[in-house]
Amino acid sequence: MILYTKIEQLISTLNVETITTERKEILKPLVEFIQKKVDSNADIRINFICTHNSRRSHLSQVWAQTMAYHFNVKNVFCYSGGTEATALFPMAAKTLEHSGFEIHKIAETQNPIYSIKYADNAMPIIGFSKTLDDRFNPKSEFAAIMTCSQADNGCPFISGAEQRIPITYNDPKAFDNTPQQAEKYNERSLQIATEMLYIFSQINL
Secondary structure (H helix, E strand, O other), X not given: OOOOHHHHHHHHHOOHHHOXXXXXXXXXXXXXXXHHXXXXXXXXXXXXXXXXXXXXXXXXXHHHHHHHHHOOOOOEEEEXXXXXXXXXXXXXXXXXXXXXXXXXXXXXXOOOEEXXXXXXXXXXXXXXXXXOOOOOOOOOOEEEEEOOHHHXXXXXXXXXXXXXXXOOOOOHHHHOOOOOHHHHHHHHHHXXXXXXXXXXXXXXX
């Protein structure tokens, strides 16, 4: 269960003590959802949902899948979707690549499809923008994680979701086309990585 070295090194620098008590309360329902599935030896399906499925939902999907592998939590299947489909924003992909993920574009379209790998022997994550009910995503028995307040407010009902958990993040899109863009995307990615590290570190196997 060896992650790519650069990702391992990055994880070793993350500090879960930076997560506030209030924020841990927000993360707690997802910890409990995963633990319940582990205890019953059931598959763990998590769909991270944002408005455009272009930035935060992808970062969350990738880091959650990576942390599950890191902590050897089996049968974790992470997905992402939006209230509408756009495209995985190139800066989000570049941020993950900078963190040590191996990213290859496997289809060049208006909505490109990426292979995202975190370990040699792990299945790649397939990254592209899709609606939350896309056939690529689970239809039932999953936790719907609302990563942006707009999608949370705009989706009063998510078909098939066993549980709906708002874990929202500020959108790095606010810094697009500014000198701080790369820094802010990295900042958001590291926040999400730290919180996913905390969540999976709480799971008793």
